[in-house]
Amino acid sequence: MSKIKYSDYMASALVEMGFTHCFFVAGGNVMHLVESLSSKMRMVPVVHEVTAVIASEYFTAISSTGKALALVTAGPGATNAVTGVAGAWLESRECLIIGGQVKVSDRASGGLRQRGIQEIDGIRLLDDLCVASLGMSEPICALNLEEVISLGSFGRKGPVFLEIPLDVQAAMVHPGRDWIDGSPETARSHDQAVSDDASSLAVLGQAEVVTSLDALTQLLRQAKRPVLLLGGGLDQRESVMLWEQLDSLGMPIMTTWNGADRFPSDREMWFGRPDTWGMRASNRILQSADLLLAVGCRLSLQQTGFNWQAFMPKGQVVHVDLDDTELLKRHPEKALRVRCEAAEFLRILIEHQPVDVAAWTDWVAVCRKVWKAIGPERETNSTHDGFVQPQKFVSQLSQLCRPSDAIIPCSSGGAFTSMMQGFMNISGQRMLTNKALASMGYGLAGAIGACLGSSGQRTILVEGDGGFAQNLQDLGTVVAQGLNLKIFVLANEGYASIRMTQMNYFDGNIVGCDRQSGLGLPNWELLGAAYGINTQVLGGSFQTSAEFLKLWENELPALFVVPVHPEQTYYPKIGSRVLPNGGMESAPLDRMIPELREVDEKLVSDLLGDR
Numbered sequence: 001m002s003k004i005k006y007s008d009y010m011a012s013a014l015v016e017m018g019f020t021h022c023f024f025v026a027g028g029n030v031m032h033l034v035e036s037l038s039s040k041m042r043m044v045p046v047v048h049e050v051t052a053v054i055a056s057e058y059f060t061a062i063s064s065t066g067k068a069l070a071l072v073t074a075g076p077g078a079t080n081a082v083t084g085v086a087g088a089w090l091e092s093r094e095c096l097i098i099g100g101q102v103k104v105s106d107r108a109s110g111g112l113r114q115r116g117i118q119e120i121d122g123i124r125l126l127d128d129l130c131v132a133s134l135g136m137s138e139p140i141c142a143l144n145l146e147e148v149i150s151l152g153s154f155g156r157k158g159p160v161f162l163e164i165p166l167d168v169q170a171a172m173v174h175p176g177r178d179w180i181d182g183s184p185e186t187a188r189s190h191d192q193a194v195s196d197d198a199s200s201l202a203v204l205g206q207a208e209v210v211t212s213l214d215a216l217t218q219l220l221r222q223a224k225r226p227v228l229l230l231g232g233g234l235d236q237r238e239s240v241m242l243w244e245q246l247d248s249l250g251m252p253i254m255t256t257w258n259g260a261d262r263f264p265s266d267r268e269m270w271f272g273r274p275d276t277w278g279m280r281a282s283n284r285i286l287q288s289a290d291l292l293l294a295v296g297c298r299l300s301l302q303q304t305g306f307n308w309q310a311f312m313p314k315g316q317v318v319h320v321d322l323d324d325t326e327l328l329k330r331h332p333e334k335a336l337r338v339r340c341e342a343a344e345f346l347r348i349l350i351e352h353q354p355v356d357v358a359a360w361t362d363w364v365a366v367c368r369k370v371w372k373a374i375g376p377e378r379e380t381n382s383t384h385d386g387f388v389q390p391q392k393f394v395s396q397l398s399q400l401c402r403p404s405d406a407i408i409p410c411s412s413g414g415a416f417t418s419m420m421q422g423f424m425n426i427s428g429q430r431m432l433t434n435k436a437l438a439s440m441g442y443g444l445a446g447a448i449g450a451c452l453g454s455s456g457q458r459t460i461l462v463e464g465d466g467g468f469a470q471n472l473q474d475l476g477t478v479v480a481q482g483l484n485l486k487i488f489v490l491a492n493e494g495y496a497s498i499r500m501t502q503m504n505y506f507d508g509n510i511v512g513c514d515r516q517s518g519l520g521l522p523n524w525e526l527l528g529a530a531y532g533i534n535t536q537v538l539g540g541s542f543q544t545s546a547e548f549l550k551l552w553e554n555e556l557p558a559l560f561v562v563p564v565h566p567e568q569t570y571y572p573k574i575g576s577r578v579l580p581n582g583g584m585e586s587a588p589l590d591r592m593i594p595e596l597r598e599v600d601e602k603l604v605s606d607l608l609g610d611r
Helices: 005-017 029-037 047-064 078-091 122-129 142-152 164-171 208-224 236-240 243-248 281-287 324-327 340-352 355-375 392-402 413-422 442-453 465-470 473-479 497-504 525-533 545-553 600-609
Strands: 017-026 040-046 065-073 094-100 132-135 161-166 227-231 253-255 290-296 316-319 338-339 406-408 459-464 487-491 534-537 558-563 576-578 583-588
Touching: 005 017, 005 029, 005 142, 005 164, 005 208, 017 029, 017 047, 017 442, 017 545, 029 065, 029 164, 029 316, 047 065, 047 078, 047 094, 047 442, 065 078, 065 459, 078 122, 094 122, 094 142, 094 164, 122 132, 122 161, 132 142, 142 161, 142 324, 142 497, 142 576, 161 487, 208 290, 208 338, 227 281, 227 392, 243 340, 253 281, 281 355, 281 600, 290 340, 316 324, 316 340, 324 338, 324 340, 355 413, 355 459, 355 600, 392 487, 406 442, 413 465, 442 459, 442 465, 442 473, 442 487, 465 487, 473 525, 497 583, 525 534, 525 558, 534 545, 545 558
Parallel strands: 017 040, 017 065, 065 094, 094 161, 132 161, 227 253, 227 290, 290 316, 316 338, 406 459, 459 487, 487 558, 534 558
Antiparallel strands: 576 583
16 A cells, blocks of 8 residues: 655544644744645634634634634744633643644753754653643654544644654555554643542532432522523534423523533523622622522632632532532532532423422522613613713624624623623624633634534624734634624724722822823724725714624624723723732622622612522
8 A cells, every 4th residue: 555644644633633724923943834734724824822822722613513723833933822722721722733843853962952943842741731742753643643632622622742853754655544553652731630638519410410419409409599601611503402301400500701601691581790800790699699500600700709718708609610629619609519510400400300490480580680680781881972881882893793693792891890780692603702811912813713613604703902912913814704794893093901900909000001101003994994994983873873784794804993092991890909018808799890880789688688
């Protein structure tokens, strides 16, 4: 049997694994892979490697027909990819990164920092941010290649990094799927070690459901005010199939920011997204609950509040997660830990529904009254003449979006906060973000991947000008690929969140966060023109503008500039104060600022029994 080039062999193997797209920046140390992959899948050249990684993460998360990989060259290709790899690691998202490397014979050894051109040890650089990494010194067979790559798609998902020297790419190999001497000799994986305290875990499986559900059943039967919180660890495609049954459980359901599309706002039992910058009504309801069933979420400090000791003051926490280390951490304390895949746990809970839903009817009615009294539409943030109020803009935008739209609310700052507080995502919409790393510059790269991953469906990106400026070079990719991407840049002249912090805690000493303090940002209208993108500055009634609607409804890229005053407020949020020793002390999750009007506070307190 005639031999083939290993890069061709790899390309065929990746297609068999379901990979359909490759986001890449071409480089000399991946030249064989570029040539081979180009004959097997859609190649999407981007301007910067961080875009390649983020776009592949979002593509794979949203696509129902294929997966994407990121291809980066050696040296700066790997270093530029780090932010994207870190984000996928923290969000537990599947992401394959293939990196080039200098020839095996050119590798540095014996303490040398570098021998080959652009050489840097990508495995050492990225290993701690991957569920598995593999540095090849010789080709491995397709079966072993699949074994390594699959580590990123099972259990707690995460990035997989393969580093392939140039001469390994060019080696001639047998075309079969398995070789006698083929083995992933240098593969390293971060297996989840079972802690010595693992005996405290409740491990749920179908064969054990009767006995394992006993403790949970007892807690649910005792509960008068339960809340179900769904996180990003719940697979979105599986969650859709459970919506009707989840409604029928009869308890209020909330989502984390990363799990926003796991249970959308138009469902009967949806009660918002709690967070330190979350929806006030959600926070108040959650903090008055007597049982929290947290499924597929890490219960991070943003979800519990930084003052985590004051989380759930009236209730107990049941935590369902795949990762022992997340379950065993003691912030917050838990009454029951359940190690289980999220969708499996919910199916078991639904099948063995242990409580008559009528037991919680009064509690649901109270939650509805609280939502009506202090829901997101009741929040007020002042603005200035000639500027757009971002929370109002978000509400208007959400009413314009179709069920088939993909929504990308960037990852940090005032734009992100406004989206998560006020955007009402509906059934059918995908909503993706990467909040764990909270890196500026994520939005455009993620939107590119999401648009391609949704087969060109209209994709809506909302991002602040400071964040957008960090990765704006890939507007060229948007145009070159002809993406149906609608970009809304909230232009407040810089880093609004940092500016607010400096105003509130450092006597208004503004340093490096706007034009006046030395931060340079582009003229957005000229930038759009430079890339040939239709650009429009929006006013407060943009949704009725014929010019806007023309750009909104066509399938071409469009850039919309939303003028926001630099001193715009983004309330509500958890308050905090600087202590005499320089530390910070945060308020509990339910004590958001500004405080409610006295009449509203009395109403809500009476409803929830806070007084």
